[in-house]
Amino acid sequence: MKARAAFALVFLFIIGSKAQTASDLTIVFKGQAKVNALKSDRNAIKSFFGNTLGRKIESKENADLVHFDDGGFVKFAYHPKAEVLDSTQFHKSMQLALLVPAFEYQSIVGTIKDYGAAPLLPNVEKYQDHSKYYYFHAPGGQVFRIVNSVNTFPKSGEGYVYDADKASKYGADDYGMKKYIFAFLKRGPNRSLPKEEAAQLQNAHLQNIMRLAEEEKLILAGPFFGNDDLRGIYIFDVETLEEAKSLTETDPAIKAGSLVMELKEWYGSAALMEVAKIGMTLQKKSITD
Numbered sequence: 363m364k365a366r367a368a369f370a371l372v373f374l375f376i377i378g379s380k381a382q383t384a385s386d387l388t389i390v391f392k393g394q395a396k397v398n399a400l401k402s403d404r405n406a407i408k409s410f411f412g413n414t415l416g417r418k419i420e421s422k423e424n425a426d427l428v429h430f431d432d433g434g435f436v437k438f439a440y441h442p443k444a445e446v447l448d449s450t451q452f453h454k455s456m457q458l459a460l461l462v463p464a465f466e467y468q469s470i471v472g473t474i475k476d477y478g479a480a481p482l483l484p485n486v487e488k489y490q491d492h493s494k495y496y497y498f499h500a501p502g503g504q505v506f507r508i509v510n511s512v513n514t515f516p517k518s519g520e521g522y523v524y525d526a527d528k529a530s531k532y533g534a535d536d537y538g539m540k541k542y543i544f545a546f547l548k549r550g551p552n553r554s555l556p557k558e559e560a561a562q563l564q565n566a567h568l569q570n571i572m573r574l575a576e577e578e579k580l581i582l583a584g585p586f587f588g589n590d591d592l593r594g595i596y597i598f599d600v601e602t603l604e605e606a607k608s609l610t611e612t613d614p615a616i617k618a619g620s621l622v623m624e625l626k627e628w629y630g631s632a633a634l635m636e637v638a639k640i641g642m643t644l645q646k647k648s649i650t651d
């Protein structure tokens with residue numbers, strides 16, 4: 363167990379070894395918005411959005427355009443104090459939503475907290491649960507809402523988003539892996555059947571594969587190329603070798619001695635659990651036709 367965990371950690375280190383910068387983060391703003399702000403807050407606004415959050419800043423004479431991913435931007439227009447909301451009133455104005463990938467949500471919220479941006483009404487219960495949203499005042503006072511969005515995907519790195527529901531459904535561990543049982547099907551002692559009987563046995567073999575797949579015990583199955591003793595493979599989603607053995611023994615080809623099996627435990631990606639469903643959308647014909 364320690365060895366495979368160490369392997370997984372090394373694998374994760376290799377794919378994630380590139381240092382991420384603020385500009386690598388995905389922060390989406392849909393559309394365009396204008397915020398009036400004091401000129402005295404300009405440097406803080408540019409520092410927060412440009413340096414801390416890695417956004418591109420397009421500066422004009424009396425305004426800064428903060429560009430977000432997906433083409434949206436917020437224009438900060440600088441005015442005298444009389445034309446800008448008092449900082450205590452910004453919570454009554456429109457809150458601007460910034461969508462971030464679920465995979466990066468905690469990191470981005472942590473970055474905002476570390477910067478020291480004031481949270482919105484921290485004593486109000488509505489704003490105390492940060493699992494899906496985080497409300498804060500950006501420099502200048504405008505309220506933004508960070509949205510933990512499962513439909514927003516990272517623009518850099520491997521492009522993945524952790525899905526806790528799928529991980530639970532497929533039985534994945536913290537590394538996205540799980541145990542399977544491999545059954546290696548080998549040439550058996552009884553291979554000299556008449557042609558018609560051999561065809562009937564092959565059809566029964568395939569019918570049994572379909573049954574095991576429908577019961578969601580068999581994840582993958584298929585023959586090897588060539589004509590050597592190793593004929594095919596089953597991958598079972600079961601916990602024990604004993605259960606895999608009992609399932610393999612339902613194969614008519616095993617019963618007839620045309621095939622024999624060798625079972626091995628295997629540790630691999632839990633994503634294999636989705637393969638059979640995808641496969642059904644790709645086939646024009648059934649293997650039993």
